[in-house]
Amino acid sequence: MMAPAATALSLELRVLAESPDVSAVAAVPTAPVGDYTDLEVLRRFAADVDVLTFDHEHVPTEHLRALLADGVAVRPGPEALVHAQDKLVMRRAVDRLGLPNPRWAAVADAGELVAFGEDAGWPVVLKTPRGGYDGKGVMVLRTADAARGQEPARWFEQTEGPLLVEEMVPFARELSALVARAPSGEVRAWPVVESIQVGGVCDEVLAPAPDLLPEVAAAAADTARTIATELGVTGVMAAELFETPGRGPGFLVNELAMRPHNSGHWTMDGAVTGQFEQHLRAVLDLPLGDTGLVGGAAVMKNFLGGENQDLFGAYRAAMGAEPRAKIHNYGKAVRPGRKIGHVNVTGGADEIPELRRRASRAAAILRDGRA
Secondary structure: OOHHHHHHOOOOOEOOEOOOOOHHHHHOOEOOEOOOOOHHHHHHHHOOOOOEOOOOOOOOHHHHHHHHHOOOOEOOOHHHHHHHHOHHHHHHHHHHOOOOOOOEEEEOOHHHHHHHHHHHOOOEEEEOOOOOOOOOOEEEEOOHHHHOOHHHHHHHHHOOOOEEEEEOOOOOEEEEEEEEEOOOOOEEEOOOEEEEEEOOEEEEEEEOOOOOOHHHHHHHHHHHHHHHHHOOOOEEEEEEEEEOOOOOOOEEEEEEEOOOOHHHOOHHHHEOOOHHHHHHHHHOOOOOOOOOEOOOEEEEEEEEEOOOOOOHHHHHHHHHHOOOOEEEEOOOOOOEOOEEEEEEEEEOOOOHHHHHHHHHHHHHHHHHOOO
16 A cells, blocks of 8 residues: 555555565565565565565564664664554553553563452453454453453463553543654644444544544644654554543553554545655655645545455446445455455545445445445
């Protein structure tokens, strides 16, 4: 999805691909296959690029530090990216910056886990500090007996170092504050959006978040700007938030992502500058683009793998049914429950219910292969 923006700016992208059939290979002419956990593979790849950036947070932190020592321009740098790689590091940073955190603790065994639950109240949420996403690496524990159970014990055995436990936050909805920061220090924020999750996976994004109090929206955007600035982020960063009316500034920080993010896909059609172009501008230290809406509102709807294996064959029905829908197909193999694309629909500020209906209809046709 970064390739069209790179082409428009006459920039050459090169991708270190995990396998020859990943979707980026079809979009980028130079895409050698290699293991991103192998430092020497990373060094060979980095030798031929001007700037190294990421589409996920899983490259080992120590490898990034080694590349930085080699003189590679790594953006975001490892000292910033570790806050998206390690949730315990992130929680400590949010506390240090005086920003709104849920109650949390690092726990090394079932005894410490139970002690936290008894103090904070049940249920609690246990997380692996590294590697979790889209609901993976997250476990809800509702009682002390559950905390002493076999599954938490297995996590403690298999994880190096402590796990993260947090209070289970009673929130009204999930929000996302997306910003971009350049090495020059310039920061721009998009409107704060509502992110709707189904089964731990982002399903819809509504931009801007409907009926969000202006003071909460401003504070959320300021929080994201503060995190990006104080942690030295380069590129796009999403601060995922819980809206908590009556508590703190009206929200708590949930997680961070230091890359273009699912909650920002609406910007491809709904903002003056989409997140993928902005990420390129930021990592190259170019002036950042305007982040305002091109209309009054935008809705993004993910579509997951379903019965239909022939997405292209469903284009005629989807486009005919919803000509306002902009289809973004990731070129991934179709598997049940896998994110394989999204639909954006833009319109007026008072049209969000209608935009949701249109985006959902187009996505359903693509998923099912029929209108």
